[in-house]
Amino acid sequence: MSELSLELKDVRKSFGRAEIIRGASLKVPKGERFAIIGPNGAGKSTLFNLVSGRFPITSGDILLNGESIVGLRPFEINRRGLSRSFQITNIFHRLSVYENLRCAVLWSLGYKYSFWHRLNGLKDAHERAEQVLEQIGLKRRRDTVAGLLTYAEQRALEIGITIAGGADVILLDEPTAGMSRSESDAAVELIRKVTIGKTLLMVEHDMSVVFGLADKIAVVVYGEVIACDTPANIRGNQKVQEAYLGGHAPVAEAGT
Amino acid sequence: MNTITMQTTLTYKPINLGRWIIWGMFALILIIAPMIFNKGASLSILSQIGTVMIFGLSYNMLLGQGGMLSFGHAVYSGLGAFFAIHAMNLASAGSMWMPVTMIPLVGGLAGMFFGILFGYVTTKKSGTTFAMITLGIVELVFACSLMFPEFFGGEGGISTNRVYGEPIFGVTYGPQIQVYYLIAFWLFISTIGMYAFTQTPLGRIINAVRDNPERVEFVGYDTQWARYLTLILSGFFAGISGGLSAINFEIVTAENVSALRSGGVLLFTFIGGVGFFFGPMIGAIIGVFLTVMLSDFTKAWQLYLGVFFIVMVMYAPGGIASLIMLNLRVAKYGKFGRVWPHLWKTCLLALIALVGIVMMIEMLYHLTLESVNGTTMKLFGSMVDTAAPTGWLIAAALLAVGGFGFWQTKKGFSQVWGEVSTEIEEQIRRAGA
Numbered sequence: 001m002s003e004l005s006l007e008l009k010d011v012r013k014s015f016g017r018a019e020i021i022r023g024a025s026l027k028v029p030k031g032e033r034f035a036i037i038g039p040n041g042a043g044k045s046t047l048f049n050l051v052s053g054r055f056p057i058t059s060g061d062i063l064l065n066g067e068s069i070v071g072l073r074p075f076e077i078n079r080r081g082l083s084r085s086f087q088i089t090n091i092f093h094r095l096s097v098y099e100n101l102r103c104a105v106l107w108s109l110g111y112k113y114s115f116w117h118r119l120n121g122l123k124d125a126h127e128r129a130e131q132v133l134e135q136i137g138l139k140r141r142r143d144t145v146a147g148l149l150t151y152a153e154q155r156a157l158e159i160g161i162t163i164a165g166g167a168d169v170i171l172l173d174e175p176t177a178g179m180s181r182s183e184s185d186a187a188v189e190l191i192r193k194v195t196i197g198k199t200l201l202m203v204e205h206d207m208s209v210v211f212g213l214a215d216k217i218a219v220v221v222y223g224e225v226i227a228c229d230t231p232a233n234i235r236g237n238q239k240v241q242e243a244y245l246g247g248h249a250p251v252a253e254a255g256t
Numbered sequence: 257m258n259t260i261t262m263q264t265t266l267t268y269k270p271i272n273l274g275r276w277i278i279w280g281m282f283a284l285i286l287i288i289a290p291m292i293f294n295k296g297a298s299l300s301i302l303s304q305i306g307t308v309m310i311f312g313l314s315y316n317m318l319l320g321q322g323g324m325l326s327f328g329h330a331v332y333s334g335l336g337a338f339f340a341i342h343a344m345n346l347a348s349a350g351s352m353w354m355p356v357t358m359i360p361l362v363g364g365l366a367g368m369f370f371g372i373l374f375g376y377v378t379t380k381k382s383g384t385t386f387a388m389i390t391l392g393i394v395e396l397v398f399a400c401s402l403m404f405p406e407f408f409g410g411e412g413g414i415s416t417n418r419v420y421g422e423p424i425f426g427v428t429y430g431p432q433i434q435v436y437y438l439i440a441f442w443l444f445i446s447t448i449g450m451y452a453f454t455q456t457p458l459g460r461i462i463n464a465v466r467d468n469p470e471r472v473e474f475v476g477y478d479t480q481w482a483r484y485l486t487l488i489l490s491g492f493f494a495g496i497s498g499g500l501s502a503i504n505f506e507i508v509t510a511e512n513v514s515a516l517r518s519g520g521v522l523l524f525t526f527i528g529g530v531g532f533f534f535g536p537m538i539g540a541i542i543g544v545f546l547t548v549m550l551s552d553f554t555k556a557w558q559l560y561l562g563v564f565f566i567v568m569v570m571y572a573p574g575g576i577a578s579l580i581m582l583n584l585r586v587a588k589y590g591k592f593g594r595v596w597p598h599l600w601k602t603c604l605l606a607l608i609a610l611v612g613i614v615m616m617i618e619m620l621y622h623l624t625l626e627s628v629n630g631t632t633m634k635l636f637g638s639m640v641d642t643a644a645p646t647g648w649l650i651a652a653a654l655l656a657v658g659g660f661g662f663w664q665t666k667k668g669f670s671q672v673w674g675e676v677s678t679e680i681e682e683q684i685r686r687a688g689a
Contacts, residue, residue: 052474074473084474092467095460103464107476111457113485119455165475 004066005030005169005199006051006082011060013043013050013223020046022223023060030168033200035214037207039244043223044203045087048173051201052084053077064169079107083167087174087203089154093147097138097157100146101129104164128164135194136160137186152183156190163194170195172202176209188212219243282447286440290433297548299432300504305544306439307501310446312525312536312543314493317450319522320530321459322486323466325387326378327518328394329494334513335370335397336363336495338407340502341414348420356418356429360442360499367495368488375487379480382469394515401510413509416502429503439500446493451533453489462486520547523561527568529575538576555625556617589683591676598669605665609658611636615651 006028013021021043028034036044049055051062053074062069069077092100102119105128111117119125133139136156141149146157159175175191176184188209191200204210210217211231218228221243227234234240290299311333318324340363347354354362378389401408408414419430427434453459461482464472469479502508511517520543528539546564550557572579586592615635619642622633631643640647 073478075476075478078474078476086471090468090471090474092464092471094467095463099460099463103460103472104475106457106461113458113461113477113482115453115456115458115485115489117457118452119457119460122457161471161475 003030004028004063005032006065006201007061007063008047008051008225009061009063011047011050011062012058013046013055014058019058020223021050021057024220024223024225026218026225026228028169028199028201030199031197032215033195033213034202035210035217036201036203036220037205037210037217038220042220044220045173046223047220048084048171048201048203052082052171078165078167081167082169082171083162083165084171085158085162085173085175087177089151089158091146091154091157091161093145095146096143097146097149098129098133098142100157101132101160101164102126104161105129105132105166108165108167128166132160132164135163136190152179152187155179155187159187159190159194163198167198169199170201172200172204174203174205176204176206184209279448283444286444289440290436299436301544301548303432303436303439303504304501304548305540306436306443307497307504308521308524308540308544309537310443310497310500311494311521312528312540313447313450313533314490314497315521315525316530316533316536317453317462317486317490317493319525320532320535321454321466322462322483324379324382324483324487325522326390327387327515327522328374328378328390328392328397329490329521330515330517331374331394331397331513332367332370332491332494333363333498333501333521334508334517336367336498337502337508337512338414338498339363339366339495340499341416341508342407344416344418344420344502345414348417355421355424356503357424357438359503360438360496363499363502364492364496367498368492370495371488371491375484375491379483379487382465382479382483390518391515394513394518397513398510398515401513408510409508411510413507413511415507418503418506435504439504442496442500446496447537450493454533458482458485523565527565527575529577529579531574532577532581535575535577538580542576554618554621556621559617560614585680586676589676589680591679595669595672595676598665598672602662602665602669605658605661607658609655609662612651612653612655612658615640615647615654619647619651 004027006026008024008026011021011024012019024043024047026034036047038044046055050057051069053069053072053076057070060070064077064080064082067080069080069082072080092103095103102125105125106112109122109124109128111122111125133142136159138149138153138156138160141153146154149157155175155178159172162170162172172191176187179187184206191202192213200213202210202213204213214231216228217231217234218225219234219237219240220226226243227237227240229237289302293299293302311329314333315326315329318326318329340359343352343354343362344356344359346352374393378386378393381389402410418435419428429435429438461472461477464475465477465479465482472479472482498508498512501512524539524543525536526539527542528537529535546557546561550560554560568575574582583592583595586595618635619633619640623631623642626633627642632639632641634640635647
């Protein structure tokens with residue numbers, strides 16, 4: 001398991017004169033589940049935006065499966081096997097749930113921009129979309145327009161779109177944000193189920209989700225990864241305690 | 257044995273039957289339309305509707321399916337028309353071989369070529385920026401049309417004679433009926449082609465780009481490339497419609513590549529309905545009727561067209577197609593009987609108010625523009641003196657009665673409509689859950 005899926009080397013990002021990410025480094029081995037935690041405004045989502053190519057980085061290097069992905073566009077990074085979800089639900093509102101998923105699988109199955117295939121004749125795309133539909137538990141809502149789903153269902157669809165293409169590296173940005181306890185428990189089960197054998201990076205505020213899912217936890221404070229360790233070690237880490245107690249959300253309490 | 261019967265039942269798809277019926281009906285309508293509408297200019301109007309239908313459908317590939325608001329779609333149909341008409345002139349001079357039947361293809365390829373050329377620039381951006389660039393392109397091409405009179409024919413345009421070469425099976429394309437069937441043939445093929453496009457991977461991805469371009473980039477697609485390819489294909493079909501209009505009118509002028517023509521197709525497509533595939537076809541029928549027929553009856557036709565467009569945008573943004581589909585949905589759930597009493601009353605009163613308004617507008621136009629030749633005019637079959645108060649009083653009374661009645665019945669209608677819609681949505685939800 002020494003092979004790295006994702007590696008961040010001293011990544012920096014400035015917006016104007018404000019440096020938001022200040023030399024973040026992280027090594028994510030293949031097949032591990034990482035949770036990224038940290039106080040609000042620490043740069044967790046920005047880090048995701050840099051890795052997925054939404055924003056260009058100012059300096060440093062990001063390696064996906066050993067190859068640099070700096071300067072690539074989001075779709076190029078996606079084609080290399082990295083897929084992400086969004087904190088604010090980002091789905092195709094006017095398409096049905098099934099069509100949402102089918103759109104998400106088309107590229108990975110090699111159909112590209114084809115206008116000579118008949119969509120309904122593509123068995124593999126159909127089967128893959130149905131399979132994901134089953135996994136995310138939206139089979140009964142198959143033909144509902146995505147914009148009419150409930151919030152929790154839209155979040156599930158968001159995860160579905162993210163994993164449908166079969167990427168090996170999955171980035172989930174606050175997958176359980178705004179969910180009730182039972183909904184978030186269901187979401188944790190879903191995430192566990194769909195990320196088997198994949199590398200997972202997840203930004204999450206809910207500590208029960210973090211400690212329930214993650215193999216390792218990376219703590220981001222002021223644009224730096226100040227600690228990256230197993231959940232047990234993170235809980236006892238002095239630096240983390242200080243960062244959180246220094247006026248931010250209490251981690252120790254939530255983690256118990 | 258059991259498994260075999262299972263499999264045969266599974267492969268049976270009743271939906272295909274419906275598809276054959278719809279396309280068969282469409283073909284049948286195209287064939288018998290000139291037999292039903294056989295008076296006066298109706299054949300040339302039908303021909304024109306056919307070309308505008310192709311144009312509108314190709315425009316809706318951008319607007320309805322791709323969310324690309326183009327102000328310059330006439331560039332592709334217009335340039336297609338110019339290339340088609342030059343091909344016809346060359347062919348009749350004997351310097352190249354090209355039967356009239358295939359001329360639309362010349363237009364299509366030209367439209368496609370300019371789609372490749374201009375689309376590369378326009379589709380680099382989306383949304384408002386895209387709209388702005390298309391407006392720039394159409395102005396540029398229009399300006400060029402006056403700068404290169406050898407190709408565009410200057411103010412007078414380029415004219416041709418569509419009757420050339422040896423007739424094939426007696427078809428010379430001299431009589432309008434033969435041109436109509438040529439247009440109907442190409443309309444049928446193009447409609448199938450454009451409908452098929454909506455059922456392909458690119459056709460679906462362009463829907464996704466319309467809904468959420470950002471997310472598309474994160475499922476592996478370059479949104480710019482998807483928009484570009486769609487625009488090229490749309491340019492192809494627009495070019496076909498341009499080629500057909502060159503054959504139909506035997507003249508192509510700078511107006512064919514103008515912003516005015518581009519605005520027209522936007523208007524018609526929107527009125528027809530961008531949310532449904534067949535919307536632009538309805539839009540084409542209404543559009544041609546309004547521009548060709550209405551302009552024969554009244555000088556104020558552009559005013560009516562503008563008001564109609566504004567009313568549609570404000571109260572029925574889904575266009576005529578969505579109005580039809582909504583009513584069909586109500587009928588399908590067996591609730592039309594409840595809506596109908598309110599619907600016809602509301603429509604009747606709206607019509608009364610409309611007659612009042614039309615009377616006023618017509619009288620005003622007559623009074624201000626033509627009163628030198630006498631103040632009386634013919635209005636809805638009777639003579640009215642626009643300078644006397646009688647006509648104005650009748651118009652005002654109609655407007656007042658219709659307007660007030662409409663305002664009253666509208667409440668009841670929207671209440672019943674709301675109830676019915678909620679019930680149907682509830683039913684759909686329960687069926688889904």
